Amino acid sequence: MTEPIIELKNIDVTFHQKKRTIEAVKNVSIDIERGDVYGIVGYSGAGKSTLVRVINLLQEPTSGSVTVNGETFFQADSQDAKKTRIGTNDLRVRRRKIGMIFQHFNLLNERTVTENVAFALQHSKLKDDEKKAKVAELLELVDLSDRAEQYPSQ
Ligand SMILES: Nc1ncnc2c1ncn2[C@@H]1O[C@H](COP(=O)(O)OP(=O)(O)OP(=O)(O)O)[C@@H](O)[C@H]1O
Ligand SMILES: [Mg+2]
Known part of the structure; x- marks a missing residue:
C-alpha cells in the first residue's frame, strides 16, 4: 500500500453555541490513496461539509490529525492537548494545490x-x-x- 495522500485521524469537530454543544464530527478516521475517488454520504447535518473543510483547515478540528501528501497540517491528541499546526504562509501555498468546489458556490453574473x-x-x-x-x-x-x-x- 502506498502512503495516503489524505490522512485524517480521529477527527473531532465540536461547535459551542450559547446553549448547545454540537458534535459535528466525532472520531472520524480516513485514509485516501492517491487517485482514489471518495464519496461521503450522510443525512443533512451529519457533518459531511465540516469534515471536508477540515482537509485544508478551512475548519480546524477540535482534535485529531490532518496529514496531506505526507505533511502534517494539524495535530492535537485530545481537546486539551497542545495543538501543532502548519504556518499560515505554508498553508496558503499548500491550499493552491487543493481544489474545492463549495456546496453553495457563486458564479459572477456579470462575467462570462x-x-x-x-x-x-x-x-x-x-x-x-x-x-x-x-x-x-x-x-x-x-x-x-x-x-x-x-x-x-x-
Ligand atoms: N460554524 C458552525 N457553527 C456552529 N455549528 C455548525 C457550524 N458549521 C456546521 N455546524 C453544525 O454542524 C453540523 C454539521 O453540519 P454540516 O454542514 O457539516 O453538515 P452536512 O452533512 O454537510 O449537511 P448537508 O447535507 O445539509 O450539507 C450541523 O448541525 C450544523 O448545524
Ligand atoms: Mg454540506
Missing part, C-alpha cells in the same frame, strides 16, 4: 464563463497566455468550450 473560470487564477503565478490555455483546457474537460463567452444566466 471564461472570466468566471479565470477568476480563480487571478493571483496565480501563471503568465497570461498560460492562464488562457488553462481555462480553455478546463472548459474542454467539462464540455463547456462552446459556452465560453456566454454569461451564467445564459
Whole structure:
C-alpha cells in the first residue's frame, strides 16, 4: 500500500453555541490513496461539509490529525492537548494545490464563463497566455468550450 495522500485521524469537530454543544464530527478516521475517488454520504447535518473543510483547515478540528501528501497540517491528541499546526504562509501555498468546489458556490453574473473560470487564477503565478490555455483546457474537460463567452444566466 502506498502512503495516503489524505490522512485524517480521529477527527473531532465540536461547535459551542450559547446553549448547545454540537458534535459535528466525532472520531472520524480516513485514509485516501492517491487517485482514489471518495464519496461521503450522510443525512443533512451529519457533518459531511465540516469534515471536508477540515482537509485544508478551512475548519480546524477540535482534535485529531490532518496529514496531506505526507505533511502534517494539524495535530492535537485530545481537546486539551497542545495543538501543532502548519504556518499560515505554508498553508496558503499548500491550499493552491487543493481544489474545492463549495456546496453553495457563486458564479459572477456579470462575467462570462471564461472570466468566471479565470477568476480563480487571478493571483496565480501563471503568465497570461498560460492562464488562457488553462481555462480553455478546463472548459474542454467539462464540455463547456462552446459556452465560453456566454454569461451564467445564459
Ligand atoms: N460554524 C458552525 N457553527 C456552529 N455549528 C455548525 C457550524 N458549521 C456546521 N455546524 C453544525 O454542524 C453540523 C454539521 O453540519 P454540516 O454542514 O457539516 O453538515 P452536512 O452533512 O454537510 O449537511 P448537508 O447535507 O445539509 O450539507 C450541523 O448541525 C450544523 O448545524
Ligand atoms: Mg454540506
